[in-house]
Amino acid sequence: MKLDIQSVHFDADQKLVDFIQRKADKLEQYFDGIISGEVILRVENTEDRSNKIVEMKLEIPGNNPFAKKQCKTFEEATDNCVEALRRQIKKTKEKLRTH
Numbered sequence: 763m764k765l766d767i768q769s770v771h772f773d774a775d776q777k778l779v780d781f782i783q784r785k786a787d788k789l790e791q792y793f794d795g796i797i798s799g800e801v802i803l804r805v806e807n808t809e810d811r812s813n814k815i816v817e818m819k820l821e822i823p824g825n826n827p828f829a830k831k832q833c834k835t836f837e838e839a840t841d842n843c844v845e846a847l848r849r850q851i852k853k854t855k856e857k858l859r860t861h
Contacts (some may be wrong), residue, residue: 764797765799770829778837788813796851818844825854827847
């Protein structure tokens with residue numbers, strides 16, 4: 763899947779980019795009609811240690827599922843986003859099947 767990864771006010775290292783790409787690619791096993799995806803990585807300026815934000819948006823015909831998660835690490839936030847998107851994709855697929 764073509765994934766556009768943007769990091770706001772910092773440079774994401776290649777290891778993190780590869781991790782996000784691997785996780786996002788797993789979504790294709792649930793729905794093969796995914797056109798592309800967009801990921802935005804952001805660090806919020808707060809006292810809280812859970813200040814890493816990951817926003818993921820997928821482009822699917824007829825639907826654009828979106829997830830935004832905030833955690834202590836980008837990897838944890840990515841896992842949570844992918845899980846939320848997986849649930850949304852399954853719902854979309856079930857709706858398509860019933861029509």
